[in-house]
Amino acid sequence: MFLLKRWQEKIIIAFNFQMCASRLTMRRLRKEALEQVENVKPKRKRQRTRGREEEPSSAVSPSVYHTFCEPADVRHLQTHLLRWYDLEKRELPWRTVALTEPDVNIRTYAVWVSEIMLQQTQVATVIDYYTKWMKRWPGVSDLAAATLEEVNQMWAGLGYYSRGKRLHEGAQKVMSELDGRMPDTVAELLRQLPGVGRYTAAAIGSIALGQVTGAVDGNVIRVLCRVRAIGADCTSPAVTEALWALANTLVDPKRPGDFNQAMMELGARVCTPKGPLCEQCPIRSQCHSYRKVQAKREQNSKRLLGEKDAKPPALQDIEDCSASGICPLCPLEPWDEELGVQNFPRKPAKKPPRVERTLTCVLTRHGEGGQEEFLLKQRPNKGLLAGLWEFPSLLLEKEEKSEKKQKAALCAHLDKHLGAPLIDSSLQYVGEVPHIFSHIHQTYVVHTLHLGDAEAPLRTGDVRWISRSALQEAAVSTGVKKIVKLCDSAKLQKELNSPDAKRQKNDEKKRPVRSTRKGKTKVTSGSNKQLTSFFRTTKQEPC
Ligand code: SF4
Numbered sequence: 001m002f003l004l005k006r007w008q009e010k011i012i013i014a015f016n017f018q019m020c021a022s023r024l025t026m027r028r029l030r031k032e033a034l035e036q037v038e039n040v041k042p043k044r045k046r047q048r049t050r051g052r053e054e055e056p057s058s059a060v061s062p063s064v065y066h067t068f069c070e071p072a073d074v075r076h077l078q079t080h081l082l083r084w085y086d087l088e089k090r091e092l093p094w095r096t097v098a099l100t101e102p103d104v105n106i107r108t109y110a111v112w113v114s115e116i117m118l119q120q121t122q123v124a125t126v127i128d129y130y131t132k133w134m135k136r137w138p139g140v141s142d143l144a145a146a147t148l149e150e151v152n153q154m155w156a157g158l159g160y161y162s163r164g165k166r167l168h169e170g171a172q173k174v175m176s177e178l179d180g181r182m183p184d185t186v187a188e189l190l191r192q193l194p195g196v197g198r199y200t201a202a203a204i205g206s207i208a209l210g211q212v213t214g215a216v217d218g219n220v221i222r223v224l225c226r227v228r229a230i231g232a233d234c235t236s237p238a239v240t241e242a243l244w245a246l247a248n249t250l251v252d253p254k255r256p257g258d259f260n261q262a263m264m265e266l267g268a269r270v271c272t273p274k275g276p277l278c279e280q281c282p283i284r285s286q287c288h289s290y291r292k293v294q295a296k297r298e299q300n301s302k303r304l305l306g307e308k309d310a311k312p313p314a315l316q317d318i319e320d321c322s323a324s325g326i327c328p329l330c331p332l333e334p335w336d337e338e339l340g341v342q343n344f345p346r347k348p349a350k351k352p353p354r355v356e357r358t359l360t361c362v363l364t365r366h367g368e369g370g371q372e373e374f375l376l377k378q379r380p381n382k383g384l385l386a387g388l389w390e391f392p393s394l395l396l397e398k399e400e401k402s403e404k405k406q407k408a409a410l411c412a413h414l415d416k417h418l419g420a421p422l423i424d425s426s427l428q429y430v431g432e433v434p435h436i437f438s439h440i441h442q443t444y445v446v447h448t449l450h451l452g453d454a455e456a457p458l459r460t461g462d463v464r465w466i467s468r469s470a471l472q473e474a475a476v477s478t479g480v481k482k483i484v485k486l487c488d489s490a491k492l493q494k495e496l497n498s499p500d501a502k503r504q505k506n507d508e509k510k511r512p513v514r515s516t517r518k519g520k521t522k523v524t525s526g527s528n529k530q531l532t533s534f535f536r537t538t539k540q541e542p543c
Contacts, residue, residue: 066329067242098207106139108204114130126158156475162195233348234347293341362447371469372467374466375417376463377462430448435482
């Protein structure tokens with residue numbers, strides 16, 4: 001009996017030891033896998049400092065489940081995708097140039113411009129800008145000869161203004177350092193052109209130069225993550241490298257440019273972020289996510305019919321890969337049935353945008369010939385909206401500032417640019433304009449002040465008076481255009497609702513009179529009488 005008890009104890013100890021050992025092995029394997037992932041980061045940094053001329057290699061070998069191992073599967077995907085693309089592709093101006101332009105230099109330039117414009121901007125918005133741009137600067141030498149002011153003017157409204165600046169810098173570099181020849185390989189595009197990263201170089205290289213390389217943009221990330229059920233953070237180095245390796249495996253060597261555009265087109269129109277059209281997808285037979293959804297549905301139907309343990313074989317391999325606990329490409333979160341294929345890709349939670357309030361003053365005067373003019377200030381050449389023109393503005397530091405204090409602060413800011421100090425109370429509050437940048441939720445708190453014919457000499461070189469017609473064409477942001485719109489509609493509304501205006505209208509019918517509305521002095525041309533209405537005298541200045 002005693003011996004039997006000892007044997008039982010030994011068996012239990014041995015069993016526990018075995019369990020511990022396997023848990024430790026699992027932990028070690030996962031740790032090793034994660035270490036491999038982490039090791040990719042410094043490599044990427046080193047590559048950048050070497051001039052980005054080398055293609056980063058994949059540090060982690062993904063499980064076969066996340067790759068394409070069979071050449072037949074690759075060919076199947078290429079054939080079906082390209083057949084769909086040939087039938088369904090949208091006719092876009094840059095695609096036409098890429099197909100029909102025989103001069104490789106012009107072709108490369110044209111695709112470069114389109115790729116830069118398409119970064120962060122919808123195709124529908126880009127078409128118009130692209131057409132105008134190519135009409136004005138059909139070749140790289142034309143762009144190089146333009147001024148940055150002209151480029152900013154052309155770019156106005158497209159957003160992410162540093163892109164236009166980089167294109168301009170790149171064109172000037174091509175003319176001054178490369179003898180007017182556009183770089184003709186992916187590596188050279190990456191090395192020579194400012195603002196051209198790994199994706200853009202690959203896209204230009206494959207579309208304009210026929211280089212056999214995959215190209216991974218946001219749309220392609222989504223398609224590939226769904227096709228191969230890659231559910232780990234899609235911004236992580238391990239996933240990034242796995243996706244590039246996949247794209248390079250799949251790209252059709254005979255039609256690399258078309259293949260890459262087909263992948264992007266599929267992501268934009270079929271494999272969309274929300275509500276993907278899987279039933280219309282030409283590659284659904286190769287899509288793990290689609291299969292997984294189908295398998296889950298089948299499983300649920302069987303359960304409903306009473307086959308409780310039903311588990312279709314199609315689901316087996318998917319669960320096996322993620323259940324290993326060490327796959328760096330599998331999701332950490334469980335499958336959410338409601339999301340379906342939208343379980344992929346997974347992104348880390350976005351940093352919430354910064355909330356800002358900015359005081360703005362639309363300062364106007366009668367310019368030459370009585371035309372209304374606006375005071376605009378140029379933004380610094382670096383940072384947000386670099387080099388663009390805007391109304392003099394002041395970032396509001398403290399939310400609790402009273403309107404009176406806000407006006408005083410805005411006046412003090414305007415005083416820096418004008419030769420004569422303004423009176424706070426002459427500023428009129430008009431309203432607020434919300435404007436969303438990618439990382440900032442901006443609200444412009446808009447004030448106006450019309451100086452009539454008052455002389456308002458300018459103190460600094462970064463401000464200028466500009467006519468209304470010139471403002472429409474100037475390099476200004478969409479936010480500025482929204483502010484003008486608000487002021488115009490407020491002015492119109494005021495005019496329509498004002499009893500004075502109605503009375504004045506009636507009076508005008510009887511006899512011509514000059515406006516005598518309080519606080520709205522109408523000054524005849526050449527008079528500076530209202531100077532004291534808006535500008536403080538020397539005695540008033542310290543406030
Ligand atoms: Fe995307 Fe659905 Fe096509 Fe898969 S089947 S690639 S999820 S659209």
